[in-house]
Amino acid sequence: MNVHDPGPPGDSGLTVRDLAVSYGPVTALRGISLEVPRGSVVTVLGGNGAGKSTLLRAISGTLRFHRGGITAGEIGFGRARLSGAATSAVVAHGVVQVPEGRKIFARMTVEENLRAGALGARDRRSASESRERVLTLFPVLAERARQRAGLLSGGEQQMLAIGRALMARPKLLLLDEPTLGLAPMMAARIADTVREINAQGTTVLLVEQNAALALSLASHAYVLEVGEVVLSGPAAELAESDEVRRRYLGIGDDRDEAPLAGAAPARPALSRWSA
Amino acid sequence: SEKATGGGGEAAASGDGVKTGPGVTADTISIGMMTDLTGPYASFGKSLTNAQQLYFQQVNAAGGVCGRQLEAVVRDHGYDVQKAVAAYTEIGPKVVAMAHVVGSPMVNAVKQRIEADKMLTIPQAWATTLLGSEPIQVTATTYDIDMINGVDFLAKEKGIKSGDKIGHLYFEGDYGESALNGSKFAAEKLGLELVEQKIKATDQDMTAQVAAFKKAGVKAVLVSVGPRQTASLVGVSLAGGMDIPFVGSNSAYSPQLLPTPAGPALLKDFYYMTGGAPIGSDLPALKKLADDYKAKYPNEAIDSGVAAGYTAAGIVVDALKKACESKDLTRAGVVAAHRSQSSWGQEYGGTMDFTVFDKPASLRSYVAKPDKDALGGAVVFKDASESDLVKEYQVPVG
Amino acid sequence: MSDTYQPDGTEDVPAAAVPPAEAIPALEVRDVTVRFAGLTALDSVSFTVAPGSVHAVIGPNGAGKSTCFNVLSGVYRATSGSVRFGTAELTALPPHRIAALGMARTFQNIALSPHLSVRDNLMLGRHRLTRAGFLSAGLRLPSARREAARHGERVAEIAAFVGLTGHLATPVGLLPYGVQKRIELARALCMEPRLLMLDEPVAGMNGGERREMAELIVAVRESLGISILLVEHDMGMVMRLADAVTVLDFGKRIADGPPELVQNDPEVIRAYLGATSETEEAST
Amino acid sequence: MSKSTLLWSVALAAAAVVIPFYLDASWLQDGLFAMAAAIGAIGLNLLTGATGQLSMGHAFFLAVGAFGYVYFASVPAEGGHAALDGLGLPTPVAAVLAVLLAGAAGGLFSPIAARLKGAYLGIATLALIFIGHFVMSNATPVTGGHNGRPVPPLEVFGFVFADTPDAPLVIAGVPFGALERLWFLGVVLLLGAGLFARGVLRGRPGRAMNTIRDHEIAAGVMGVPVARYRAGVFVLSSMYGGLAGVLIALVFQQTVPDYFGLLLALSYLAMIIIGGLGSVAGAVIGAVFVSMLPRLLTRYSDALPLIVQPGQEGVGAAEAAQILYGLAVVVVVLFLPGGLLGLVTQLRLRTGRRIASAPAAKHSLTPTPETRN
Amino acid sequence: MITFIELLVNGISIGAVYALIALGFVVIFKATEVVNFAHASLLLVGGFIIAKTHESVGFWPALLLGLAGAAVLGALIEFLVIRRANVVNHSVLAIVTIGVDIVLTTELTRQIGTEVLALGDPWGSQVLHLGAVNIPLARIAALLAASAVIAAFLLAFKYTNWGVAMRATAEDAETAALMGVRRGRVSMGAWAVAGALAALAALFMCIFPTPGLDRTVTATAMKAFPAAILGGLDSTTGALAGGLIIGVTESLVSGYQGELVFLGRGLGDVAPFLVMIIVLLIRPAGLFGTRELARV
Numbered sequence A: 001m002n003v004h005d006p007g008p009p010g011d012s013g014l015t016v017r018d019l020a021v022s023y024g025p026v027t028a029l030r031g032i033s034l035e036v037p038r039g040s041v042v043t044v045l046g047g048n049g050a051g052k053s054t055l056l057r058a059i060s061g062t063l064r065f066h067r068g069g070i071t072a073g074e075i076g077f078g079r080a081r082l083s084g085a086a087t088s089a090v091v092a093h094g095v096v097q098v099p100e101g102r103k104i105f106a107r108m109t110v111e112e113n114l115r116a117g118a119l120g121a122r123d124r125r126s127a128s129e130s131r132e133r134v135l136t137l138f139p140v141l142a143e144r145a146r147q148r149a150g151l152l153s154g155g156e157q158q159m160l161a162i163g164r165a166l167m168a169r170p171k172l173l174l175l176d177e178p179t180l181g182l183a184p185m186m187a188a189r190i191a192d193t194v195r196e197i198n199a200q201g202t203t204v205l206l207v208e209q210n211a212a213l214a215l216s217l218a219s220h221a222y223v224l225e226v227g228e229v230v231l232s233g234p235a236a237e238l239a240e241s242d243e244v245r246r247r248y249l250g251i252g253d254d255r256d257e258a259p260l261a262g263a264a265p266a267r268p269a270l271s272r273w274s275a
Numbered sequence B: 001s002e003k004a005t006g007g008g009g010e011a012a013a014s015g016d017g018v019k020t021g022p023g024v025t026a027d028t029i030s031i032g033m034m035t036d037l038t039g040p041y042a043s044f045g046k047s048l049t050n051a052q053q054l055y056f057q058q059v060n061a062a063g064g065v066c067g068r069q070l071e072a073v074v075r076d077h078g079y080d081v082q083k084a085v086a087a088y089t090e091i092g093p094k095v096v097a098m099a100h101v102v103g104s105p106m107v108n109a110v111k112q113r114i115e116a117d118k119m120l121t122i123p124q125a126w127a128t129t130l131l132g133s134e135p136i137q138v139t140a141t142t143y144d145i146d147m148i149n150g151v152d153f154l155a156k157e158k159g160i161k162s163g164d165k166i167g168h169l170y171f172e173g174d175y176g177e178s179a180l181n182g183s184k185f186a187a188e189k190l191g192l193e194l195v196e197q198k199i200k201a202t203d204q205d206m207t208a209q210v211a212a213f214k215k216a217g218v219k220a221v222l223v224s225v226g227p228r229q230t231a232s233l234v235g236v237s238l239a240g241g242m243d244i245p246f247v248g249s250n251s252a253y254s255p256q257l258l259p260t261p262a263g264p265a266l267l268k269d270f271y272y273m274t275g276g277a278p279i280g281s282d283l284p285a286l287k288k289l290a291d292d293y294k295a296k297y298p299n300e301a302i303d304s305g306v307a308a309g310y311t312a313a314g315i316v317v318d319a320l321k322k323a324c325e326s327k328d329l330t331r332a333g334v335v336a337a338h339r340s341q342s343s344w345g346q347e348y349g350g351t352m353d354f355t356v357f358d359k360p361a362s363l364r365s366y367v368a369k370p371d372k373d374a375l376g377g378a379v380v381f382k383d384a385s386e387s388d389l390v391k392e393y394q395v396p397v398g
Numbered sequence C: 001m002s003d004t005y006q007p008d009g010t011e012d013v014p015a016a017a018v019p020p021a022e023a024i025p026a027l028e029v030r031d032v033t034v035r036f037a038g039l040t041a042l043d044s045v046s047f048t049v050a051p052g053s054v055h056a057v058i059g060p061n062g063a064g065k066s067t068c069f070n071v072l073s074g075v076y077r078a079t080s081g082s083v084r085f086g087t088a089e090l091t092a093l094p095p096h097r098i099a100a101l102g103m104a105r106t107f108q109n110i111a112l113s114p115h116l117s118v119r120d121n122l123m124l125g126r127h128r129l130t131r132a133g134f135l136s137a138g139l140r141l142p143s144a145r146r147e148a149a150r151h152g153e154r155v156a157e158i159a160a161f162v163g164l165t166g167h168l169a170t171p172v173g174l175l176p177y178g179v180q181k182r183i184e185l186a187r188a189l190c191m192e193p194r195l196l197m198l199d200e201p202v203a204g205m206n207g208g209e210r211r212e213m214a215e216l217i218v219a220v221r222e223s224l225g226i227s228i229l230l231v232e233h234d235m236g237m238v239m240r241l242a243d244a245v246t247v248l249d250f251g252k253r254i255a256d257g258p259p260e261l262v263q264n265d266p267e268v269i270r271a272y273l274g275a276t277s278e279t280e281e282a283s284t
Numbered sequence D: 001m002s003k004s005t006l007l008w009s010v011a012l013a014a015a016a017v018v019i020p021f022y023l024d025a026s027w028l029q030d031g032l033f034a035m036a037a038a039i040g041a042i043g044l045n046l047l048t049g050a051t052g053q054l055s056m057g058h059a060f061f062l063a064v065g066a067f068g069y070v071y072f073a074s075v076p077a078e079g080g081h082a083a084l085d086g087l088g089l090p091t092p093v094a095a096v097l098a099v100l101l102a103g104a105a106g107g108l109f110s111p112i113a114a115r116l117k118g119a120y121l122g123i124a125t126l127a128l129i130f131i132g133h134f135v136m137s138n139a140t141p142v143t144g145g146h147n148g149r150p151v152p153p154l155e156v157f158g159f160v161f162a163d164t165p166d167a168p169l170v171i172a173g174v175p176f177g178a179l180e181r182l183w184f185l186g187v188v189l190l191l192g193a194g195l196f197a198r199g200v201l202r203g204r205p206g207r208a209m210n211t212i213r214d215h216e217i218a219a220g221v222m223g224v225p226v227a228r229y230r231a232g233v234f235v236l237s238s239m240y241g242g243l244a245g246v247l248i249a250l251v252f253q254q255t256v257p258d259y260f261g262l263l264l265a266l267s268y269l270a271m272i273i274i275g276g277l278g279s280v281a282g283a284v285i286g287a288v289f290v291s292m293l294p295r296l297l298t299r300y301s302d303a304l305p306l307i308v309q310p311g312q313e314g315v316g317a318a319e320a321a322q323i324l325y326g327l328a329v330v331v332v333v334l335f336l337p338g339g340l341l342g343l344v345t346q347l348r349l350r351t352g353r354r355i356a357s358a359p360a361a362k363h364s365l366t367p368t369p370e371t372r373n
Numbered sequence E: 001m002i003t004f005i006e007l008l009v010n011g012i013s014i015g016a017v018y019a020l021i022a023l024g025f026v027v028i029f030k031a032t033e034v035v036n037f038a039h040a041s042l043l044l045v046g047g048f049i050i051a052k053t054h055e056s057v058g059f060w061p062a063l064l065l066g067l068a069g070a071a072v073l074g075a076l077i078e079f080l081v082i083r084r085a086n087v088v089n090h091s092v093l094a095i096v097t098i099g100v101d102i103v104l105t106t107e108l109t110r111q112i113g114t115e116v117l118a119l120g121d122p123w124g125s126q127v128l129h130l131g132a133v134n135i136p137l138a139r140i141a142a143l144l145a146a147s148a149v150i151a152a153f154l155l156a157f158k159y160t161n162w163g164v165a166m167r168a169t170a171e172d173a174e175t176a177a178l179m180g181v182r183r184g185r186v187s188m189g190a191w192a193v194a195g196a197l198a199a200l201a202a203l204f205m206c207i208f209p210t211p212g213l214d215r216t217v218t219a220t221a222m223k224a225f226p227a228a229i230l231g232g233l234d235s236t237t238g239a240l241a242g243g244l245i246i247g248v249t250e251s252l253v254s255g256y257q258g259e260l261v262f263l264g265r266g267l268g269d270v271a272p273f274l275v276m277i278i279v280l281l282i283r284p285a286g287l288f289g290t291r292e293l294a295r296v
């Protein structure tokens, strides 16, 4: 498998070319190129700190909130240039992100959170329609409509975050770990949702720790490591690679067969504390 | 270091045989002013400073005092006690006297040091708490004297009689409380009932106070607050149909109020008591001052600070001149010279006795009345006089 | 995959690693109900955590798992019911008194002090075991210094155990999420707990990282023999680690028992696991 | 690191000792005000910076300390309007009692402090200023009313911290008056207060306080009795305020209720923010900056262009000082997120060895942690 | 009884002015979570512009100019200062506004100098006599204006997305940006609106029964703090309720000062704060404020 080389920038989807990002002195991404063709689901895998969220921030233009910035490269979506654009402009182009860690507006009610999601919608008329859709997808949000969002359970907050993004009817949906903290059934529901909205024409860029789920959804996958793309290719192919199986799926390693306990000889045993 | 060699703290005799101390060199005499140029009394402070600088300039033009030129050292304290203390520490060692200090809290904060330094100081405040200190000279009357004379004026000319109620609106603090002392005394003597209302400098709207006075059914109101509050009080009273006379302390009025909507109400039945003649009076000295002031500061308004500052500068300079005669320009010498004068200031419309310092220098108050066309916005309504009541009054000291 | 957490014969039998039972009391949750305005988050829930066991609480999102933890740690007050840890009744106690009994927990959403170094965050875990007050700390009395040194050593030991040695001086806020999750665990361990409550310890981790965390939890139980109460959506991990599982749904207990039984309970499959194929896919 | 710290401390100590021999009284007085402010600011930083409880009423506790000392130390006297009460205690005892009294006042308020948060707590503490002012102006026998009352000089084992014209103290040719003597007292108090606060912050209580600020619930769950700690810190911080008040009273030689107003309270907040939240050094730097800047500007106004002499049209020195002070506050907060202390640390890092962990210092005060909530 | 009614009415009408100021605090707090200490200087600017222009252009155009001028100043403060302050801690921002206030107030008071400026309002010192109760016309105007403005805000917050955008930005600027909210616009808008509110409040503060605009006006802004807090810093209704409570308390306490003398003189000034503390003890987020709730 070779490093994916995106073709000439088309006006069909998201193109990232030679992107470099740094947070002050810390360089988080170097020379990243990737492409999300219109109508596809593409996933980005990578360990903690690989730069996945940074990539999404660069696309959405929220790096400045973290004292970071793009130092080189271009991001384009269709005919629009996203690099350098303000976040609101990016949203206006139909690129909407579900940020990492939910980031729901804790002090506002569930209902108001959904309203906030519709603020960037290009089409106000469809707001109630979107609302219907979101509430069918996550009925619990309808039950809790008047509750302060910060009081929702972890998983409920995650649903709210996704629902809120859907309110804007995005062309390109950026999902940063959408299944974090979700129960298996709910994770599966999210997967179905992604498939469904993708089928309805929304392009999806998915960052996920649950590599199995991500690879099952995506047509194409990129693997990031320490700020660089180390692997890319069709999702099915990557799912078969040893490297991915071992590192991101947690399987396929001989260590897996060894009993869990005592399997880490490097770990010193912890003595009991006696006061 | 300069400090180790003792920067001119001790008294010494200079070439001309005059004993000198801090603030006096062979050719200059430095005089301090601790004023308010940025705080609530900024306009007053500015007039004071201007007038005193004018006076010094005139003296210098005439050859100075004791062969020395006068030099003003001005510090703004913005009506902040800490800044005043700091300012005193800074300029205190460099001057021979303080031609004016705005604010009785400020004077009080450095009172002990003024006494230790024997620094002749003219406060621009007339609270009785400032009496009783040898180097501190309160000019003319104190607020309580004014109020007693004011009540007397009400009784004599405005038909207030025994059994009536009169109100007194006053600021918390020295000013208001000194004045209240006087009104209480006078009310008791005349068998009046006093209705007190205490407010703060930050209060702006006197509607509630007027309601309270109205409820009590007062026949007149004494006013020892700031000009804004006076305007509100008088305006609201009149608008509410409470058409009664008002008598204020000298700090309660400012000509700046006349163009405001409260102007007509002030012109109607408001008077204020003052120990020093208002600058709009006919005294030649004050007329000349007004002309000189206008010539030097053409853009500045003329208010009560001009006459007050000029007079105070005169007191200091005369003390210096007297001290020079006895060849002792040390601070103690200046204070002693000052305290030797028993009748000062006829040309400014009142005589002050400086030989005692536990009593006001004068017991006579003018009754002034706002006037749109007069210089300084007020004319003399009734010449300075000392009421019989005042004679029985024992001024509280310190 | 019932007993895979057992070391296979190379070690002592686990029973020997478990301390004398009287030191670690059982945790008994009896008929605990928690109501918020218009919502019953826990509805008469009961279960018992046997001394020295790993007990998992699972259930769909919003089932009341974290609420249950919050009641156990004193953050929420139960509307009714009782929680006993040994002889102590917990429902009326404030959090710090519960902590003093040796109950430690981690948080679903990381709750560390981002400005403080890892070491200071861990030292906070020693709060209940140390005594220095304003006076002795301010005056740097010898007793305070001795105490700090002694507990500092133990913190270093725990940090080494959890694999944080290199990070001790770094402010927590600058470390990646996975490391922060481990700091949470280490901080709880620093309380020398008798019962350790872990709320979704591997959320947001990838396969490799999950396995490491699982190993860590097993090692804790091996080394210290304490009871562990675990909330987790990763069923693979729950099945491997837990001795017993309680399943909540809409605040009600719908199943309770050994993992293999619970896993096949139709009610649990309906409410939580869904079709087996999907479970497999989502949580391998 | 420790070597440079040592050098710094020696240099500072030397400076502290020689200063009274060279600078004149007004500089010493400014310096003493700055020291008192620093003590108060350290206390406020414990509360607001380290524990996250916003207080806009710190000046109230200064007032309690100042008036407490005067009341405890004065002998009853007949004044003009009203008799002044006093206990006539030995002055060191009075000083200690005054500090304790301020602590007790803080203890009385701490039930409110424990219930409120953020801006609400801030404005509630603001009420202390107004209520305090009301009480001080009305309790004339204790406070002397509006004019305040004179402060008896401190006397420790027969050594008086006052001007003694009858028995002047001259050291190395320099007459040692009240300010010179108080200078050394101030240095000792500030040093003690600073070291104590540093011990608290770096020790067990400091960690608990920081965690209460960052995550109150977590703190409780980790075994910290949150309410008790909050109250404790409030009391401690009030005692710092009280100590600062005593020192200010001794320097003033007269305490006046008006001084302990809103402006003073807000300037303490400005000090800790300008200096750097949460640390002792930050509080000290901020206190020196805020209390010295206006004085310096007024004093050297002649040297500044665009400023006119008193009594002329235009921007006067005091106004310019005010404006520059306001601008300084804005600029520091905008451009130095870590406060002046952050700047100092950065400069130290830049001039010293370029350590790889440089960003740590940058982030130390305003981190944007990747917390997932 | 007459006195009581008169005091009550007076309190309500002063309360309306406080409510307008408090509403300014609320708007800014909602949009940026900043307690705005620079509000006093906005008041001063608004009043100053009206005072300086009414003679040449007439009162109503002058009022418009004042509203616009204060709005522009508010927007400028947001643009030049608040937006650029990259801080997490909102009390730090409050300090920045103190700095801004010092700069502006110093310069403005210098401009105003020693004068007391009239605002040229059409109500003058007219008084409405309702039986034995007298109410200045200006105060009735204040009450009407405050009610209208506050009602408008209630509706705006409820039925437009403005309020949602504002609160979202205040809570988490980054995420709000991800919703397509133009952060600059929202908070700048809020500051501009607050400026206009301040100018309106300044008008009613500086006309009859008070003599006019001068440098001491800023002190009155302080009294709106307890009003805003007592009502709840993020509540429009709260601003109205808080303003009225403070106004009535102050009026009654000063009016009955004679009867309350045993409590000490000058109670009128502290009473608002006492009331505020009592309310906060019972409701730590004010009467209508959103309670801070946290869960783990």
Ligand SMILES: Nc1ncnc2c1ncn2[C@@H]1O[C@H](COP(=O)(O)OP(=O)(O)OP(=O)(O)O)[C@@H](O)[C@H]1O
Pocket: A023, A026, A027, A028, A046, A047, A048, A049, A050, A051, A052, A053, A054, A055, A066, A067, A068, A100, C174, C175, C176, C177, C178, D368
């Ligand atoms: N605000 C910041 N300041 C400095 N460095 C940062 C900042 N945010 C992220 N980084 C660094 O950038 C790198 C990439 O971080 P990023 O958050 O993009 O990783 P990630 O792949 O999303 O990880 P995770 O799986 O934990 O979410 C990391 O080394 C991280 O430490």
Ligand SMILES: Nc1ncnc2c1ncn2[C@@H]1O[C@H](COP(=O)(O)OP(=O)(O)OP(=O)(O)O)[C@@H](O)[C@H]1O
Pocket: A151, A152, A153, A154, A155, A156, A181, A183, C036, C037, C039, C041, C059, C060, C061, C062, C063, C064, C065, C066, C067, C068, C108, E295
């Ligand atoms: N303080 C509170 N006020 C109101 N409702 C609450 C509060 N805390 C929790 N809830 C509600 O109680 C229910 C249970 O929440 P809990 O956090 O216990 O769920 P959970 O089982 O941990 O879910 P998840 O797996 O998603 O974390 C949720 O519906 C939540 O909205």
Ligand SMILES: [Mg+2]
Pocket: A052, A053, A054, A100, A176
């Ligand atoms: Mg990430």
Ligand SMILES: [Mg+2]
Pocket: A153, A154, A155, C065, C066, C067, C108
């Ligand atoms: Mg949970």
